[in-house]
Amino acid sequence: MSIKFSRIYIELVGISLLILGHVGTALATNATTVQVQNPYSFVIPGQPNAAAFMQLHNPSSQPATLVAASSPAVKAVELHTHTMQNGMMRMRRVAEIVIPAGKTVTLKPGGLHIMLIGVDPTQVMPGKSITITLNYKDKTQQIIQLQVHNRVNQHKMPHTHKHHHH
Ligand SMILES: [Cu+2]
Numbered sequence: 001m002s003i004k005f006s007r008i009y010i011e012l013v014g015i016s017l018l019i020l021g022h023v024g025t026a027l028a029t030n031a032t033t034v035q036v037q038n039p040y041s042f043v044i045p046g047q048p049n050a051a052a053f054m055q056l057h058n059p060s061s062q063p064a065t066l067v068a069a070s071s072p073a074v075k076a077v078e079l080h081t082h083t084m085q086n087g088m089m090r091m092r093r094v095a096e097i098v099i100p101a102g103k104t105v106t107l108k109p110g111g112l113h114i115m116l117i118g119v120d121p122t123q124v125m126p127g128k129s130i131t132i133t134l135n136y137k138d139k140t141q142q143i144i145q146l147q148v149h150n151r152v153n154q155h156k157m158p159h160t161h162k163h164h165h166h
Helices: 002-023
Strands: 026-029 035-043 049-057 064-070 074-085 088-093 097-099 104-107 113-119 129-136 141-150
Touching: 035 129, 049 097, 049 141, 064 074, 097 104
Parallel strands: 035 141
Antiparallel strands: 026 141, 035 049, 049 104, 049 113, 064 097, 064 129, 074 088, 074 113, 129 141
């Protein structure tokens, strides 16, 4: 009886986590202390890849290290940065992103970002949000909901409607 009960309980928790994930922007599991703020991505129609940006705040007294990420909406996820090479900005894969104790690291265009490779165009589209799991070196995980924007509308109101040409 008690086994049955706890199984139902776990299923209910799972369902409420799913519901919460759709309204909240960030959801922590396994007690990571890193706080994710303003996660978003741009989508460029026809492009197979997209970049995800956010602020990663570490309120703890220990450094936190992001080592990997994954998403069911894309084929692969890599941690990237931009570097100048012969006067050209180029993307480069990095093994980890360290968030020092008490600091915030900003993932932004032209800098550090999370690369979404092989996006599913039915899931990664403006107005939708996708789920990304962040994995830290200390084995903690964090599931975030990332808002997908249209690059053209990046500085406009999130509720602005745009005419689509088919
Ligand atoms: Cu990249």
